[in-house]
Amino acid sequence: MAGRRLAREERRLQLLDTAMAIVRAEGAEALTLARVAEEAGVTKPVAYEHFETRTGLLTELYRRIDDQQTEAATTALRARVRSLEETVRILAEAYVDCVLHIGKEFGAVTAALSSIAGTEELLREGRERYAVLYLRAVERFVSLPEGEGKALMLGVVGAGEALAREATGGRLSRAEAVRAAERIMLGAVSTPGRAVAEPRATPR
Template sequence: MAGRRLSREQRRLQLLDTAMAIVRAEGADALTLARVAEEAGVTKPVAYEHFETRTGLLVALYRRIDDQQTEAATTALRARVRSLEETVRILAEAYIDCVLHIGKEFGAVTAALSSIAGTEELLREGRERYAGLYLRAVERFAPLPESEGKALMLGVVGAAEALAREATAGRLSRAQAVRAAETIMLGAVNAAGHAVAEHGATSR
């Protein structure tokens, strides 16, 4: 591919694929624009033109992973779900499976971004986007106040992320991670639903 004349978008995808391969093989510390250019068979200015800085490259990798995870959950939820339990199972499986498919790059990229000043907002937006997706998915069966529901789902996303990291590292099996994520989400939603119902009953 490096020897062919690629469109700008094709070249960007090639560079991102190359960067992901470097992270997979050697970790995020080995990632530089010069290294990506060398491995992709292009000149350094080409890589700098697309990403400008190493941070810009890491942000592009994170957004690519984030898009893959969002698409996995959205695609899974297009199936006809009939209960809260089924919805929670689909969300847990989609998240864990997507991270396992991506591999250790997920943790390496997010950890690298976490150590860079000014990227906190990007990571926060990603977590909030997931929380919103999860809340919309479960509220069909368990209506929750938006403010409380969003906070709850932020906690669920954090738990799912931690479980996915453990599964990627081989410290948990895929089945264990999915089951734990499912249990946490279902328990949290049910507990919040009961609290809302009790509050409504006492306020009448």
């Protein structure tokens, strides 16, 4: 790929693929724009033109991971689900499986961003976007008090992140991580006395 002139978007994707490969092999500490340019076979100005700073590169990697996770859950939910339990299982499996597929890059990129001042909002927005997706899915079956649902789902997402990291590190099996994520989400939304609704239209 480096031997021919790529369109701008193709080049950006190539650089992101190269950056992800570096993180996978050596961790986020090894990631610099100069290193990405060298591995991709382009000049440093090309890498700087696309991302400007190392923080900009990490931000784009995080957004790519976040998009993959959201797409995995959305795709899984397109199947017809008939119960809250089935919805929760699909969400838990999609999240854990996506993180396992991405591998240790998930934790490395988020940890690197967490150590950089000014990136808190980016990470918060990512967690919030996923929490809203969860909330829309479970509210087809259970009525949550106004204002409480989003807070509950933010807690569920945080727990899912921790469990997925444990599975990625080999400290939990995939089945254990999924089962724990299911139980946490069901526990969050299935407080006695809450009404369970008939399923509404599947979210798009």
